[in-house]
Amino acid sequence: MSAAPTLLIPGFPWPPPVLGEFREIFRVRPKVPLSEWSESNIVLSPEYSNSTGPLMLFGWQRAIFDAITDPSIETVVIMSSTQVVKSLALMCAIAYWICEDPGPILLVEPKKDAARDFSKRRLMPLTRDCTVLHGRISDSVHDGHNTIQSKDFPGGNLLIVSAHTPVDLAQHTIRYLVCDEVDKYDDDVGGSVERQGEGDPIDLAWERAMTFGSRRKRVLACSPTVAGQSRIGKAFALSDQRRPWVPCPRCGAMQVLKFRDRDGYHVKWDSSLARELQAATARYYCVRCDRPWTEQERWSAANHQVEWRQDKPGADPKIAGFWVNHMYVPPTWKTCASIANQFLTAKDDRQSLKTFINTVLAEEWVEEGVAPDKEILYARREGYAFGDTAVVPQRGLFLTAACDVQENPPRLEVEVKAWGRGRENWSMGYWILQAFAENGQELPVSARELWDALDELLYRDWAHESGRTLSILAICIDTGRNPKPVYEFARRPGHHQLHYGPQGIKIIAHRTVVPVKGTADMLRIISGVSKEDAARKRQGVRIVSIGTNCVKAEVFDLLRHARPTVDGSPSPGCFHFPLYEMVYFEGLTCEVKIVKSNGDVVYEKRGPRNEPVDLAVYNRGAAAIVGIDRMNEEHWRRFEKAVEPVGGPPVPPPAPAPAPAAPAPRAAAPPITILPGGRGGFRRD
Ligand SMILES: [Zn+2]
Numbered sequence: 001m002s003a004a005p006t007l008l009i010p011g012f013p014w015p016p017p018v019l020g021e022f023r024e025i026f027r028v029r030p031k032v033p034l035s036e037w038s039e040s041n042i043v044l045s046p047e048y049s050n051s052t053g054p055l056m057l058f059g060w061q062r063a064i065f066d067a068i069t070d071p072s073i074e075t076v077v078i079m080s081s082t083q084v085v086k087s088l089a090l091m092c093a094i095a096y097w098i099c100e101d102p103g104p105i106l107l108v109e110p111k112k113d114a115a116r117d118f119s120k121r122r123l124m125p126l127t128r129d130c131t132v133l134h135g136r137i138s139d140s141v142h143d144g145h146n147t148i149q150s151k152d153f154p155g156g157n158l159l160i161v162s163a164h165t166p167v168d169l170a171q172h173t174i175r176y177l178v179c180d181e182v183d184k185y186d187d188d189v190g191g192s193v194e195r196q197g198e199g200d201p202i203d204l205a206w207e208r209a210m211t212f213g214s215r216r217k218r219v220l221a222c223s224p225t226v227a228g229q230s231r232i233g234k235a236f237a238l239s240d241q242r243r244p245w246v247p248c249p250r251c252g253a254m255q256v257l258k259f260r261d262r263d264g265y266h267v268k269w270d271s272s273l274a275r276e277l278q279a280a281t282a283r284y285y286c287v288r289c290d291r292p293w294t295e296q297e298r299w300s301a302a303n304h305q306v307e308w309r310q311d312k313p314g315a316d317p318k319i320a321g322f323w324v325n326h327m328y329v330p331p332t333w334k335t336c337a338s339i340a341n342q343f344l345t346a347k348d349d350r351q352s353l354k355t356f357i358n359t360v361l362a363e364e365w366v367e368e369g370v371a372p373d374k375e376i377l378y379a380r381r382e383g384y385a386f387g388d389t390a391v392v393p394q395r396g397l398f399l400t401a402a403c404d405v406q407e408n409p410p411r412l413e414v415e416v417k418a419w420g421r422g423r424e425n426w427s428m429g430y431w432i433l434q435a436f437a438e439n440g441q442e443l444p445v446s447a448r449e450l451w452d453a454l455d456e457l458l459y460r461d462w463a464h465e466s467g468r469t470l471s472i473l474a475i476c477i478d479t480g481r482n483p484k485p486v487y488e489f490a491r492r493p494g495h496h497q498l499h500y501g502p503q504g505i506k507i508i509a510h511r512t513v514v515p516v517k518g519t520a521d522m523l524r525i526i527s528g529v530s531k532e533d534a535a536r537k538r539q540g541v542r543i544v545s546i547g548t549n550c551v552k553a554e555v556f557d558l559l560r561h562a563r564p565t566v567d568g569s570p571s572p573g574c575f576h577f578p579l580y581e582m583v584y585f586e587g588l589t590c591e592v593k594i595v596k597s598n599g600d601v602v603y604e605k606r607g608p609r610n611e612p613v614d615l616a617v618y619n620r621g622a623a624a625i626v627g628i629d630r631m632n633e634e635h636w637r638r639f640e641k642a643v644e645p646v647g648g649p650p651v652p653p654p655a656p657a658p659a660p661a662a663p664a665p666r667a668a669a670p671p672i673t674i675l676p677g678g679r680g681g682f683r684r685d
Pocket of ligand 1: 248249250251252253286287288289290291
């Protein structure tokens with residue numbers, strides 16, 4: 001029963017009984033734009049909205065809604081702050097299509113959880129509270145035509161899938177494609193450590209809409225992420241780039257409301273006051289006359305006077321792009337003062353600042369993914385104890401390690417790191433492990449002795465400034481060129497492996513051994529885990545892929561911007577280094593970021609050795625696996641409690657440990673030497 005809205009029926013209008021009979025077959029009602037339809041039919045539910053009852057759109061929201069039902073537009077791109085328009089527009093569009101212009105709809109969410117969540121927390125309340133949907137979708141989830149993620153309705157069906165499942169994306173013919181949170185999708189759907197996947201999930205799904213020709217429609221929505229990598233940013237760049245302009249109540253100058261731009265801050269506050277008093281003085285200032293607006297004036301302009309203007313009027317007219325930020329919401333939701341307060345809270349921590357810029361300002365984050373000068377890093381080294389006599393500083397709360405397997409000469413390079421709140425971290429030692437036969441010949445990386453030496457490092461108790469000790473929580477080992485000995489090491493009795501459950505990966509024991517592999521993923525630190533069937537061939541060892549491009553961008557950005565403080569107070573994101581030799585810093589800074597013409601980012605090695613970069617990347621991966629990006633106050637408190645200074649006089653620093661002891665020679669094993677014999681600092685022979 002596909003809709004034919006402009007069908008001319010001879011003799012129309014028919015007398016009432018006939019019309020009644022055919023009403024559901026021939027839809028002759030003129031179409032109303034989505035904004036008008038939504039305000040007449042949508043009732044907001046408490047499950048997803050603060051204000052409940054009939055929907056009232058903000059003035060600026062109408063143009064976005066109406067683009068969705070505009071027959072001349074095929075793709076609508078919404079790049080906005082969180083919680084200002086995206087989900088509402090998607091829900092209203094779906095409801096409209098179900099009632100007014102039915103056809104097969106595919107809604108893609110980044111993950112399976114999100115797909116279920118959308119169905120349960122948004123769609124089910126919507127069908128319950130909007131009478132227009134009654135009788136069209138059953139709210140029962142087990143009536144044969146409906147499950148949580150699949151709903152039939154007269155003339156079509158709605159399927160809610162995760163972007164991770166290629167089969168769901170490519171199986172069905174669709175007319176409407178709704179892609180939510182697109183920056184969280186995989187680059188290569190269904191791809192894994194072992195094999196290439198089926199390509200971009202949006203392209204994959206959109207191909208299924210070909211049969212509907214010009215009647216197909218898609219909506220892409222997300223807040224932006226990192227410039228050059230953000231999928232919504234790229235989609236917006238291809239659109240006509242509409243931005244909401246409003247007039248100044250003082251001078252009439254039209255402008256886009258921005259927190260700051262190239263000319264400086266447009267939300268300003270009195271920075272001479274104490275920090276906690278500053279934000280309350282924040283106001284928006286006109287870009288031309290520089291006079292402040294009241295909150296009421298800002299909201300009145302945003303609600304009633306928005307004029308959407310295209311930044312790129314020559315773009316493909318079938319692609320409409322909309323951008324909007326938190327400066328366009330009512331003062332009851334957010335004021336300039338609360339935005340300024342969020343900024344002041346976030347500004348000293350690169351990670352928080354990034355989140356603020358993406359989700360509040362709806363702007364892409366420009367990562368300065370260029371390594372800083374080695375001299376600068378060398379000059380800021382600190383005098384804490386490291387290597388075999390390492391003492392973890394008080395703010396270091398858990399330990400990770402990273403290991404790289406290298407040939408020529410055969411060796412393992414290992415770095416141990418302490419991590420604290422705000423991802424502040426301390427390099428605690430860097431070891432190059434080599435093993436030699438009696439005749440002085442190097443033993444290959446498969447030699448058990450090398451791995452015994454790694455085991456010795458892994459099982460150490462590490463002195464902490466509090467007088468207590470810490471053990472390493474997780475070690476990431478690169479499986480790159482020489483995977484076999486890594487698998488064997490991971491399977492050694494007593495070594496723990498990651499726990500894999502429905503919630504993802506989890507550390508359940510100290511000294512968890514994680515074989516890893518680098519991928520080019522630019523968006524995620526942990527970009528995948530090898531499949532169970534592939535792992536079976538390796539006797540159950542699974543490989544975690546680490547998005548090296550993503551981590552490098554973060555690491556280099558933090559190396560440039562987060563510096564140790566003069567008074568030793570916390571510095572979120574700061575990398576602390578002990579008195580390593582220059583060769584370490586040469587290795588850490590030897591890669592150059594190259595942005596290719598298609599926007600792809602690659603890192604090129606400009607020095608002989610880059611192991612320190614790889615180990616920084618894998619240690620960051622280990623911290624992510626431990627869960628540093630999800631830890632809350634309670635987690636941190638628990639870590640801090642574990643290193644509360646022990647009572648009594650301060651504990652003297654532990655006596656310098658002897659050189660890492662060679663494991664007791666076993667029968668037939670050649671005697672070995674472990675380098676370096678000294679302090680366990682960085683050196684290269
Ligand atoms: Zn003005």
